[in-house]
Amino acid sequence: MDLLQRFALGEIDAFETLVRQFQGDIYGWIVRIVRDQSIAEDLTVETLWRIYRARQQFRPDGNFAASARRIATNLALDHLRRKRPEQSLLAEPAAAPPSDHLLQRETREKIQQAFCRLPAKLQVAATLALVEEQPYDEIADALGTSVGAVKLRVFRAVRILRKQLNHLGLGPGVART
């Protein structure tokens, strides 16, 4: 019997195989969005638990990875909606990035603050498209929307960000500061 069929029937061994196979992908996707390893691990566990709960809805011929990624993205979105803008994304990295000299600390913090004020949906689309440079079709699939809608969200995010940065006194040429 197929692995997904066995999983849909509630076989815990089949689920364990799926978890071991896909946990890395799910975690990798979530951590790109939330940018915090501990939170990403918690959300990965939550994603896998939700997948198990909804096992009867999984079609044996369906795409497990795509469904898992969609659930993971929704959970990450919920997390971003819940958290205050000052949290996690503003956390300082353990070591300064090698390109630190390109951007002053203060400027970087202002950009992070402005980014965290974006609506969660725009933030996710912009993070995945602009920071992580993920393919638009994969982002659209994970968000359960079209490529056009993702491009629109990224465009809106950039426009809002530009306005906010201008307001903060970071005009054109911000990347060179």
Add this chain to the structure above:
Amino acid sequence: MTEHDDRQIREALKQSFPPVDTELRRDLWPAVLRKLDVHPARVPWYDWALIGLSTSVFVFFPQLILVFAYHL
């Protein structure tokens, strides 16, 4: 907004958010298993209500047990 501005924003974002390590460092299966144990299948409230109602009926009208048994 020009394409040049757009490119500057992208660059600024990439520099502001350092790359994250996307590799999972530990197996999450034990945590998933724990979560499955923490949330066993719960009996919904209406099932408990039905059980309570049935018990009350059988206590106050024991003759209905025979009617119930007949319909089983």
